[in-house]
Amino acid sequence: MKNHQLILQIAIVIFTLLLSGCRNNTKPVTSDEQNAVEGKKIFVPEFNADSAYSYIERQLAFGPRVPNTAAHRACAGWLEASFRRFTPNVVIQQAKLKAFDGTMLDSRNIIASFNPENTSRVLLCAHWDSRPWADHDPDPANRKKPVPAANDGGSGVGVLLEIARQMSIHDPGLGVDIVLFDSEDYGEPQELQGTNEDSWGLGSQYWSKNPHVPGYMARFGILLDMVGAAGATFTMEGTSMYFAPDIMRRVWDIAHRLGYENYFSTKKTGAITDDHLYVNQILGVPTIDIIDYDQEREKGFFKYWHTINDDMKNISKETLKAAGQTVLTAVYESR
Numbered sequence: 079m080k081n082h083q084l085i086l087q088i089a090i091v092i093f094t095l096l097l098s099g100c101r102n103n104t105k106p107v108t109s110d111e112q113n114a115v116e117g118k119k120i121f122v123p124e125f126n127a128d129s130a131y132s133y134i135e136r137q138l139a140f141g142p143r144v145p146n147t148a149a150h151r152a153c154a155g156w157l158e159a160s161f162r163r164f165t166p167n168v169v170i171q172q173a174k175l176k177a178f179d180g181t182m183l184d185s186r187n188i189i190a191s192f193n194p195e196n197t198s199r200v201l202l203c204a205h206w207d208s209r210p211w212a213d214h215d216p217d218p219a220n221r222k223k224p225v226p227a228a229n230d231g232g233s234g235v236g237v238l239l240e241i242a243r244q245m246s247i248h249d250p251g252l253g254v255d256i257v258l259f260d261s262e263d264y265g266e267p268q269e270l271q272g273t274n275e276d277s278w279g280l281g282s283q284y285w286s287k288n289p290h291v292p293g294y295m296a297r298f299g300i301l302l303d304m305v306g307a308a309g310a311t312f313t314m315e316g317t318s319m320y321f322a323p324d325i326m327r328r329v330w331d332i333a334h335r336l337g338y339e340n341y342f343s344t345k346k347t348g349a350i351t352d353d354h355l356y357v358n359q360i361l362g363v364p365t366i367d368i369i370d371y372d373q374e375r376e377k378g379f380f381k382y383w384h385t386i387n388d389d390m391k392n393i394s395k396e397t398l399k400a401a402g403q404t405v406l407t408a409v410y411e412s413r
């Protein structure tokens with residue numbers, strides 16, 4: 079009996095010392111992080127929509143990022159420097175790509191990798207270029223002007239920069255590649271009776287044929303396109319549902335669990351040509367498109383699509399939060 083009590087007392091002393099030692103040697107942890115350590119729940123960082131919003135403002139400050147312009151080159155430099163603050167693994171893939179009208183586009187795909195040695199990988203992507211012509215502007219006088227591209231281009235990039243910033247603070251625990259495609263939006267204008275669907279997504283076609291790592295593979299991919307308009311509706315788009323229905327359902331389940339069912343609609347819509355088509359077709363990474371699209375709407379896409387009014391006035395932090403928190407959760411829950 080005496081022996082048992084002594085052992086118990088010693089055990090209590092050691093346990094107390096260990097506990098106080100832990101308290102003194104570790105930084106404060108959030109309850110989410112503590113839960114993650116205890117295996118109760120996977121830790122997911124808080125996506126900061128103010129931060130994503132300011133990354134969109136920064137892009138627009140360069141002017142329209144149309145290939146072969148000074149604004150485009152300057153923004154490429156800023157995107158590269160931004161990524162380098164978050165990871166040392168940044169690749170700029172430069173290529174001259176031929177547009178539908180024969181113009182050679184000085185294009186740069188900008189790629190940031192996290193945990194590059196990890197064979198379990200996820201791909202996140204968006205296009206960063208601006209459309210050279212606002213050919214859907216209601217005023218014909220504006221149709222030869224470039225698009226400011228806050229939503230169509232800027233929003234996906236802003237969300238992915240914020241996700242990169244979060245991953246530089248909290249290791250996602252798996253491999254993640256963020257690819258910003260260039261020359262997506264140089265597609266043939268409709269009034270030319272365009273049938274050349276492959277005039278869109280030039281940067282994505284190039285990267286899918288020449289990935290930055292030979293033999294590149296990822297478990298799945300998520301493309302973000304027009305994820306910033308107020309009242310956006312992300313439907314279950316046909317190309318995504320054809321190539322990656324399981325990924326789409328998993329991501330939509332996450333969005334609904336987080337309370338974003340108003341943004342993530344379960345309506346199935348038509349297939350569209352976007353960067354994810356080539357990643358699916360050429361590289362074989364099952365990739366979905368989170369895109370504000372419904373063919374039953376007047377333009378299919380958001381109200382100011384390919385107009386000079388695609389600017390900051392139309393960007394909603396609530397929409398950025400819904401898209402960003404959903405993608406961030408999908409990444410961290412894939413570890």
Ligand code: AHN
Pocket residue numbers: 230262263265275278303350351352
């Ligand atoms: C087509 O209009 C064929 N695709 C639209 C892809 C796109 C343009 N995404 C953003 N801008």
Ligand code: ZN
Pocket residue numbers: 209230263384
């Ligand atoms: Zn566009």
